[in-house]
Amino acid sequence: MKTLYVSQQGCYVCLKQELLLVKFKEKLIAEVQLPLLEQILIFGKSQITTQAIRACLWQNIPIAYLSRMGYCYGRIKSIEKGYRQLARYQQELAFAERFIVARSIVQAKLKNSRVLLLRQQRRKDLEILSLTIKTLDYLIEQSNKSNKLEQLMGYEGAGAASYFSAFGQLLSNPDFVFMARSKQPPGNEVNAMLSFGYQILWNHLLTLIELVGLDPYAACLHQGSERHAALASDLIEEFRAPIVDSLVLSLINRGMINLGDFEYRDGGCFLNNSGRKKFLNAFVGRMEEKISTDEKDKQPRWDLLMQQVKHFKQFIYSPAYGYQPYLIR
CATH class of the missing domain: 3.100.10.20 (CRISPR-associated endonuclease Cas1, N-terminal domain)
Structure with missing residues (x-):
């Protein structure tokens, strides 16, 4: 299909x-x-x-x-027939079932971040990259032993901090400097691009979650609320490095975006109209690229997102089979 x-x-x-x-x-x-x-x-x-x-x-x-x-x-959508079981099954998941999925999501995020750094290390053999990769290896190992959600979130946060401490070393354009991740608001041009890309990805995942009939507010890793669709925040984790972070590096290092594509306002840095247009064109172009997925025919990279949403839906119906996050090699 x-x-x-x-x-x-x-x-x-x-x-x-x-x-x-x-x-x-x-x-x-x-x-x-x-x-x-x-x-x-x-x-x-x-x-x-x-x-x-x-x-x-x-x-x-x-x-x-x-x-x-x-x-x-x-x-x-057409009018659904029959009793709607999916959301009820999702809300009735046991803590142990949710935790196993939360742990696999955190490990996938750490592993994908590690692979991105390994790829970049082939171009730049820097000590900070080697140290960060070792740190991520350690956190992956420790997260596998974790049995508490707070502890797991701590490993995820430590991994993100370590990863972003090395991220700036991957930039070859001297106009762009990155020291650490800042979000609300983004503190500089690189953070502005990361935040913009994550928001696009999160929005799209939320749409797919809604389309398949999942409850977007019932998640495994993040806590949902009436204003936070936590399941989208769960599923975005495995895609941050392979989709958004790699695109940001490509746009900067290839000179496809420049300092004139940003504006400072409201205490932060944001893409302006020309910057948003460039980023969106590059994002859509990358997501339209045909790649091999679980399906026999090649599909746009967009399909990776739907593939994982479907995997999560299958997990809801059959928790014993678990959830397998998306991993890059």
């Missing part, structure tokens, strides 16, 4: 018999057979015809409308 991502601006989706056609003006961009389609995500200023919407509803294919930053404005 495929997910149709309509991320190019100004497109429209129409119906032709059992096919959905994606067009830009009169040019055919893509076509997908309705029986093979699982869901549709429409980013920004694109649209879908009423006939196509009706056909999707008839075949139980949800449609989500998102901003270019991945914020979900709303979704169209």
Whole structure:
């Protein structure tokens, strides 16, 4: 089953018999057979015809409308039949089941951060990288022995602090300096890019969580509240380094973004209009790249996110099988 991502601006989706056609003006961009389609995500200023919407509803294919930053404005779904068990199962998970998943998520975050540093170490053989990699190895080992959530969160925080202490050494553009992670508000240009990228990724994960019927406020690692969809915060952890951090490094080191793409306001540093446009174009371009996933056919990198949301859904129905986070090599 495929997910149709309509991320190019100004497109429209129409119906032709059992096919959905994606067009830009009169040019055919893509076509997908309705029986093979699982869901549709429409980013920004694109649209879908009423006939196509009706056909999707008839075949139980949800449609989500998102901003270019991945914020979900709303979704169209057919009326569900039967008793809704998923959210109840999710809320009834035992602490031990939640903790095992929380530990696997923390370890995946630490391992993916370690792999990114190992890749960069091949280009820059610096002592701080070697020390940070050893620190991450130690924290991965210690987290595997942990049996308390507070302790696990401590290992995650220590790993992030160690990782970001070395992150600035990976930048080859002298205009950009990074000493430590700062969030609310971002303290400099690199932090502004990291925060912006994480927000896009978080928004998109929240959309996918909603589409599959999971409760976004019932998580394993983070604590949910009426203002915090904690499950999106759980699932983003394994993707921070391989998707956002690597993109930030690429944009800076290749000179694709410069100091003129930022503005200082409200006590912090933020991407301005030109900066946001550059970052979004690069982000969407990277997420549209076709890669091999669990499916036989190559899918856009977007599909990695849906793959993990589905894995979590499977865990809810069958906790004994656990949850396997996304790992890079």
